[in-house]
Amino acid sequence: MNFLDKFLGDLAGWLWGWPLVILVTGAGLYFFIYSRLLPFRHFGLALSVLSGKHDKTSDTGAVSHFKALSVALAASIGMGNIAGVAVAIELGGPGIVFWMWVSAIIGMATKYFTCTLAVMFRTVDSSGQASGGPMYVIINGLGQKWKFLAWWFCFAGMAGCLPLFSANQLVQAANDLVAIPMGIENDLWVSAGLGITLAIATGIVILGGLKRVSEVTSLIVPFMVALYVALAIGVIVINFDVVPTYFALIFTDAFAPQFYKGDMVFGSALGGLLVLGVRRAAFSNEAGLGTAPMAHGDAKTNEPVHEGLVAMLGPVIDTLIVCTMTALAILISGVWQEAGNGGVTLTAMAFEQAYPGFGKGLLFLCVLAFGISSLFSYSYFGTKCAKFVFGESGGKAYSIFYVVTVFVGSISSLGAILNFIDISFALMAVPTVVSAVLLSPHVLRETKKYFSRTQNLQQD
Known part of the structure; x- marks a missing residue:
């Protein structure tokens, strides 16, 4: 391991140790308790809003609730749900799944607060966009004296939203699931060629802006979730006899970890497992990181509470459903105990075992949909950060740089990429969570006013 890899690994490990566990999990618990579970009691309303039942033509915004959620999910239901979960299980064992569940439930409250604020304090330009x-949220909610925090978020966001991980895992998947089975040698030239192809495809879509990104992702996301969940359920059904054993192991291993391979945190393996769970859940559902508010903040609505409720569905779909499907498929197939495999390769082994001869091909379709949708949505988030700091020209320059880094990610090592993205995500979380905590009374007041108003209308 060279100096840079070690430095990035040590820094990511420290940031996602006690600092981020206290910040992200502590803030999530605060939102969870402070809201008195009010948004959680209106899950049905969230689904109703998502369907468009409450839309008004006079509402301000750029995209529908469904498209806003699709853009957010295209980022969160990405390679983190296939490759990221596999990496987490390889390092943490079955118990990691429990702590990802806990983080997701807490993350629902965080998503509600951060995305409600995104609509409450958004900016409307001269064209009405x-x-x-x-x-x-920081500039309009906390004031100009906090502008340094807004810049902090944007610089971290420009780094964290780079397509390094998605591009890397897409190329690994193409090599492992397609090229090698066809007898094509897995070398740098193959990876470079795949990287160039991805870069061109990404450039064609992202240069069309939010509307094109939202249109493409709103088509891809429902398809990829339905197909992937169906295939994972098939793996579970085929191995149904061992499901109760592994489901129980998820709970027992969460508090008495037997398979954890990482560093001790807070002096114990349990601490290390908890931290790893929070870290990988954040990579999966991105609650508290700030990407989802950038998507939901552009939604066509005049009711901040509506978008907060829709955003709350994100962790349910990407972590409680999709990540759980991945985890169970890997665990019950037994491939997680085979050394030397990680990332998308581990998930591929589980699918191939259930569907001999074509499992890898089916998974590749899912990986392609997940990975490409992530490339598209992250580009929008990073460009938005660049526009805030450098203006319109800066946004265009970032888009070009983003396309170039698709190629860079395709030929880089996975370990260095994961650490770089984890560091960037950690830095994004600080201004996002701090501003949300400071402005949380605004959300609670808006929530109470909304439900009081709607209840009165229903009574009338």
Whole structure:
């Protein structure tokens, strides 16, 4: 391991040790308790809003609730749900799944608060286009004296939203699932060729802006979730006899970890497992990181509470459903105990075992949909951060740089990429969570006013 890899690994490990566990999990618990579970009691309303039942033509915004959620999910239901979960299980064992569940439930409250704020404090430009996100929440909610925090978020966001991980795992998947089975040698030239192809495809879509990204992701996301969940359920059904054993092991191993391979945190393996769970859940559902508020802040609505409720569905779909499907498929197939495999390769082994001869091909379709949708949505988030700091020209320059880094990610090592992205995500979380905590009374007041108003209308 060279100096840079070690430095990135040590820094990521420290940031996602006690600092981020206290910040992200502590803030999530605060939102969870402070809201008195009010948004959680209106899950049905969230689904109703998502369906478009409450839409009004006079509402301000750029995209529908469904498209806003699709853009957010395209980022969160990405390679983190296939490769990221596999990496987590390889390092943490079955118990990691429990702590990812806990983080997701807490993350629902975080998503509600951060995305409600994104609509409350968004900026509307001269053309009537709404633009929201943590940077605007900080500027419009906390004031100009906090501008340094908005810049902090944007610089971290420009780094964290780079397509390094998605591009890397897409190329690994193409090599492992397609090229090698066809007898094509897995070398740098193959990876470079695949990287160039991905870069061109990404450039064609992202240069069309939010509307094109939202249109493409709203088509891809429902398809990829339905197909992937169906295939994972098939793996579970085929191995149904061992499901109760592994489901129980998820709970027992969460508090008495037997398979944890990482560093001790807070002096114990349990601490290390908890931290790893929070870290990988954040990579999966991104609650508290600030990307989702940038998508939901642009939604066509005049009711901040509506978008907060829709955003709350994100962790349910990407972590409680999709990540759980991945985890169970890997665990019950037994491939997680085979050394030397990680990332998307581990998930591929589980699928191939259930569907001999074509499992890898089916998974590749899912990986392609997940990975490409992530490339598209992250580009929008990073460009939005660049526009805030450098203006319109800066956004265009970032888009070009983003396309170039698709190629860079395709030929880089996975370990260095994961650490770089984890560091960037950690730095994004600080301004997002701090501003949300400071402005949380605004969310609670808006929530109470909304439900009081709607109840009165129903009584009338």
